[in-house]
Amino acid sequence: xxxxxxxxLLAARGIDFEVTEHAAVFNMAEMAEVRLPxxxxxxxxxxxxxxxxxxxx
Numbered sequence: 001x002x003x004x005x006x007x008x009l010l011a012a013r014g015i016d017f018e019v020t021e022h023a024a025v026f027n028m029a030e031m032a033e034v035r036l037p038x039x040x041x042x043x044x045x046x047x048x049x050x051x052x053x054x055x056x057x
Contacts, residue, residue: 022034
């Protein structure tokens with residue numbers, strides 16, 4: 001699935017979401033340099049992949 005398909009799936013299931021894009025970070029020190037819209041909150045990305053490296057939901 002690409003990003004648009006994931007967004008469409010979430011919307012079709014009535015799941016509210018907000019997307020904030022930023023450069024990739026690999027540790028908390030790098031994350032501290034990213035300006036997010038809700039600095040008091042933490043957020044995580046989690047992608048689950050099957051053995052063929054395809055994203056599953």
